[in-house]
Amino acid sequence: MARQVCLIRGDGTGPELVAAVETIFRAANIDIDWVEVEAGLKCVEAGKPIVPDETIAKIKEVGVGLKAPMTTPIGKGSVSPNVTLRKKLDLYACVRPVRSLPGVKTPFDDLDMVIFRENTEDLYAQIEYMVTDHVAQSIKLISDFGSERIARAAFEYARKHDRKKVVAVHKANIMKIADGLFLRVCQRVAQDYPEIEFWDNIVDNQCMQLVTRWKIYDVLVMPNLYGDIVSDLAAGMMGGLGVAPGANYGTNCALFEAVHGSAPKYTGMNKVNPTALLLSATLMLDHLDMHEKRVAIEGALESTLARGIKTYDLGGDATTSGFAEAVASELKA
Amino acid sequence: MDLHGVDIYIWSATTPDVPKECGKFTLKLISNRGTRIYPGPAPEIDLLDWPRCRYLSDTPVTDAEVDALVGTITSQGFRWSKCQKLFIKDGVNQFSEPY
Numbered sequence: 001m002a003r004q005v006c007l008i009r010g011d012g013t014g015p016e017l018v019a020a021v022e023t024i025f026r027a028a029n030i031d032i033d034w035v036e037v038e039a040g041l042k043c044v045e046a047g048k049p050i051v052p053d054e055t056i057a058k059i060k061e062v063g064v065g066l067k068a069p070m071t072t073p074i075g076k077g078s079v080s081p082n083v084t085l086r087k088k089l090d091l092y093a094c095v096r097p098v099r100s101l102p103g104v105k106t107p108f109d110d111l112d113m114v115i116f117r118e119n120t121e122d123l124y125a126q127i128e129y130m131v132t133d134h135v136a137q138s139i140k141l142i143s144d145f146g147s148e149r150i151a152r153a154a155f156e157y158a159r160k161h162d163r164k165k166v167v168a169v170h171k172a173n174i175m176k177i178a179d180g181l182f183l184r185v186c187q188r189v190a191q192d193y194p195e196i197e198f199w200d201n202i203v204d205n206q207c208m209q210l211v212t213r214w215k216i217y218d219v220l221v222m223p224n225l226y227g228d229i230v231s232d233l234a235a236g237m238m239g240g241l242g243v244a245p246g247a248n249y250g251t252n253c254a255l256f257e258a259v260h261g262s263a264p265k266y267t268g269m270n271k272v273n274p275t276a277l278l279l280s281a282t283l284m285l286d287h288l289d290m291h292e293k294r295v296a297i298e299g300a301l302e303s304t305l306a307r308g309i310k311t312y313d314l315g316g317d318a319t320t321s322g323f324a325e326a327v328a329s330e331l332k333a
Numbered sequence: 334m335d336l337h338g339v340d341i342y343i344w345s346a347t348t349p350d351v352p353k354e355c356g357k358f359t360l361k362l363i364s365n366r367g368t369r370i371y372p373g374p375a376p377e378i379d380l381l382d383w384p385r386c387r388y389l390s391d392t393p394v395t396d397a398e399v400d401a402l403v404g405t406i407t408s409q410g411f412r413w414s415k416c417q418k419l420f421i422k423d424g425v426n427q428f429s430e431p432y
Contacts, residue, residue, distance in 0.1 A: 053374060060377070079432060087368045087432040090378040120378075125367030127385070129417055130427035133334060141366065143381050251379075 002033040003288055006059045010068030011041040012262030013272045013320075018068045020274035020324035021281050024300075027328035030285070030293050035062055040070035040081050040262075051084045059089060064288065065255040066281055069262035082257070083126075086119050091248035091255055092146065093153040094119040096231040097283070101275075103305035104239035104314055111237055113217045114163070116154040117227020119248060121146040124224045142178040142223060147185035153249065154221035155193045166190065168200040169222035169230065182223055207233060235259065242272070242313040245279035247287070256284040270319040273311040275301065278327070300330035334420035334427055338389035339399050341406055342415040346382045348375075349411055355402050358388040364431035385431075389419060 009015045025032065037055040044050050050073070059065045070081045085091065094117040100110060127139040151168070158166050168186035172179040183200055190198035201209065203226045210217065210233060222230060235244030241260035248255045258276035266272050278301060285294040309326045310316025318326065338358060343349045348370050353360045363371035364387070365380045388402055403416055420427040 056376065079430075084432050087366075088376040088378070090376070120366060120368075126429050126432070127367055128429040129340075130334065130420060130422070131417070133422075141383075143366075143383075145379065145381060146366075 002031045004033045004035050004062045004064075005284070005288075006037045006055075006062045006065035007034040008037055008039050008055075008065065008067040008070070010262060011071040012069065012264035012267045013269075014040075014068030014070065014262055016268075016270060016320050017258065017272065017274045017277045018066075020320050021066075021278055023321070023324040024278060024297060024327050024331070025281070027331040028293055028297055028300075030290065037065070039067075039085065041073060044073050044078075050079060050081045051088065056085075056088050059085075059255065060253055063253045064284065065253070066277075066284055067255055067257040068277060069258055069260060071262045071264060083124065085255060086248055089248075089250055089253055089255065090120060091250040091253070092118065092120050092149055093249040094227060094231070095153075095157070095247045095249065095283075096227075096234065096259070097245060098231075098234040098238040101239060101243060101305055102302050103308060103310065104243060106237060106239050108211075108214055108237040110215055113214070113234070114157065114161075114219050115227060115231045115234055116150055116157070116219065116221040117231055118146055118150040118222070118224050119227075120224070122224030124228075140175070140178050142182050144181060144185050147182045147223075148189060151186045151189040151221055154219050155189060155196060158196050158219045159193060163196070163218045165197045165199075165216075165218040166193075167198070167206070167217060167220050169203050169206045169220055169226055170200060171203050171226070172200075173202055179223070186221065203230070206230065210234065210237065231259070240313055241276060242311065243275045243279070245276055245283055247280065247283045254284070254287055256280040256287075270321055271312055272320055273313050274320055274324055275305075275311075296331060297327070300327045303330045334422045335393040336396070336399065336418055337391075337393060337421045338387065338419040339402060340417045340419060340428070341386045341388065341403060341413050342417075343384050343386060343406075344382060344412045344414045345384060346380075348380070348384055349386065351386050351406060351411060352409070355388065355405050356398060357390040357392065357394055358398075358402050359390070361387045361389045362431065363387070367431050369431045383414065387419070 096115040099112045125141040170179040246259040282294045
């Protein structure tokens with residue numbers, strides 16, 4: 001019986017990327033019953049909330065979703081559909097694996113690490129005030145509860161995937177109370193995983209070390225804002241947002257997404273790289289216990305890249321659909 | 334900036350049943366971790382013991398009226414941990430909205 005998965009086709013180039021993933025999934029004989037749900041700019045233009053309540057309810061019911069990039073409307077009162085989904089589905093763990101891909105040349109060889117970003121707290125609670133005519137304040141909300149569940153998620157992942165090291169990233173030397181709480185909780189959780197080496201780094205030092213000693217890092221765990229920044233830094237080390245996958249996990253559901261934007265200026269040009277959404281989709285296959293399918297698709301992707309078939313962002317001239325067909329052909333070979 | 338209300342952060346493990354109306358003020362929302370809980374539908378999220386109750390008035394209010402509101406909350410047995418005045422300037426809210 002086909003497994004149901006909610007699908008958000010997204011805005012801008014999103015539908016083209018989804019079509020590429022569908023091409024590859026068909027070639028891999030993956031039996032998924034896509035349940036289409038609405039979110040994003042199209043909803044706003046139709047006078048609906050950017051993420052309708054029905055969409056939230058359906059993803060909760062199905063438990064798994066794949067999301068193409070969406071556009072956040074510019075203007076007063078607009079909210080990010082991505083953050084809305086994370087908050088309302090309580091998808092507290094943003095997981096960003098970064099690794100070297102064949103044919104994608106970067107200065108960072110043998111890159112292989114996983115970043116765990118807390119997804120619901122920190123400055124992303126978006127609690128802000130003008131407190132006088134001249135002073136603005138944003139509240140950095142860190143809780144022991146939120147810190148523990150992201151720390152535990154990182155250690156559990158490390159244990160399950162035979163990763164040897166977890167590093168907590170923070171700025172507790174300055175934000176001694178908020179980041180101090182995050183660090184203390186990580187240190188406490190680490191005691192439950194004695195087989196995993198644990199230490200902590202201050203976030204600025206971590207950024208420097210990522211570009212000088214990246215090979216020593218395995219799993220990194222950090223609060224929301226640092227995770228936002230560091231995970232994009234790591235995506236750049238991997239070859240850019242066009243190849244960097246993302247997954248968001250909650251207690252009862254998971255949403256997989258490319259982390260780049262909807263690139264509206266390329267809409268309909270059949271140009272953008274579907275790799276990030278494809279690798280996000282293969283993370284989803286792992287979540288659905290379709291490990292063999294994941295390995296097969298990632299192998300086909302790597303073979304395609306190694307043959308020099310690439311989209312424009314990686315220096316190639318393949319189209320979105322052409323790249324997808326090439327991966328599909330590798331699967332059938 | 335004109336004073337129009339106050340966010341009262343209550344120390345409570347559950348969503349508090351605070352007054353919906355009080356003087357010039359209306360309870361506009363309750364949020365937790367930046368996500369709207371009241372009015373519903375409330376998302377099924379894990380909550381912290383720090384709900385925020387937002388009271389607003391359509392017309393400007395005084396510091397004394399805010400004090401009276403907070404006093405009412407206290408007198409009803411709610412334990413608050415932080416209050417933040419809410420201002421409106423040239424018709425624009427000087428505070429963020431929850432998700």
